[in-house]
Amino acid sequence: MSAERIVMEVTRYQPETDSEPTLQAYEVPLTREWAVLDGLNYIKDRLDGTLTFRWSCRMGICGSCGMTINGDPKLACATFLVDYLPGPVRVEPMRNFPVIRDLVVDISDFMAKLPRVKPWIIRDDELAPEDGEYLQTPAELEDYKRFSMCINCMLCYSACPVYGLEPDFLGPAAIALAQRYNLDSRDEGEPDRRDVLAAADGAWACTYVGECSTACPKGVDPAGAIQQYKLTAAKHSVRDLVMPFRSRRAVR
Numbered sequence: 001m002s003a004e005r006i007v008m009e010v011t012r013y014q015p016e017t018d019s020e021p022t023l024q025a026y027e028v029p030l031t032r033e034w035a036v037l038d039g040l041n042y043i044k045d046r047l048d049g050t051l052t053f054r055w056s057c058r059m060g061i062c063g064s065c066g067m068t069i070n071g072d073p074k075l076a077c078a079t080f081l082v083d084y085l086p087g088p089v090r091v092e093p094m095r096n097f098p099v100i101r102d103l104v105v106d107i108s109d110f111m112a113k114l115p116r117v118k119p120w121i122i123r124d125d126e127l128a129p130e131d132g133e134y135l136q137t138p139a140e141l142e143d144y145k146r147f148s149m150c151i152n153c154m155l156c157y158s159a160c161p162v163y164g165l166e167p168d169f170l171g172p173a174a175i176a177l178a179q180r181y182n183l184d185s186r187d188e189g190e191p192d193r194r195d196v197l198a199a200a201d202g203a204w205a206c207t208y209v210g211e212c213s214t215a216c217p218k219g220v221d222p223a224g225a226i227q228q229y230k231l232t233a234a235k236h237s238v239r240d241l242v243m244p245f246r247s248r249r250a251v252r
């Protein structure tokens with residue numbers, strides 16, 4: 001193998017004809033700026049047009065190119081071939097998801113879970129447009145900004161051993177996105193999210209392995225969000241015991 005080329009071992013699975021996934025090796029040029037995604041596009045354009053994978057932005061924004069690269073959950077567009085010299089570099093679908101074809105996985109479980117945490121601003125009363133804006137200080141923005149950086153790439157679910165064992169677990173990104181709104185000074189919706197977040201398969205299912213935060217390419221720290229919400233849920237449980245007749249909203 002010359003230094004100008006590298007072998008990529010890529011999962012192939014065509015459900016019409018294959019009983020199980022296999023690995024296929026392709027040799028691609030090693031251009032120093034090439035990400036793993038560039039190598040996959042070279043294969044698709046020059047070597048085998050049937051290879052199927054998701055991507056869109058090529059800049060770590062759309063969250064669609066999550067894959068398992070040499071065993072680690074990574075964005076293919078932000079992971080560079082040169083870092084895997086002398087090769088081979090193995091490219092597999094994200095773990096913990098059903099495989100639809102080649103490197104494409106089914107994320108409908110997350111798509112069903114996400115709306116359950118109501119990831120949008122909820123208010124008891126809305127200001128009329130003529131009554132002005134909801135102002136927020138830089139410190140208030142900092143409270144939730146980190147959790148707002150999520151690109152829904154699912155690498156945290158792929159990295160999470162709890163999700164791998166307990167598919168009902170709400171999961172890292174859904175809880176981090178709920179916290180993004182719970183911590184927003186404009187939001188009053190935490191009580192509306194509580195039944196889902198504080199359930200046994202919500203935040204409490206997390207055993208704080210922390211692999212989700214290690215895998216996250218955007219520094220969201222979903223593990224931190226989950227532990228934060230455990231504190232919130234515990235606080236409300238204690239208050240509900242001490243003051244059972246006060247309204248849930250009143251004890252926020």
Ligand code: SF4
Nearest residue numbers: 150151153154156216
């Ligand atoms: S929390 Fe991070 S790893 Fe999980 S979906 Fe969002 S951006 Fe991806």
Ligand code: FES
Nearest residue numbers: 058062063065077
């Ligand atoms: S192609 Fe959009 S995040 Fe990789």
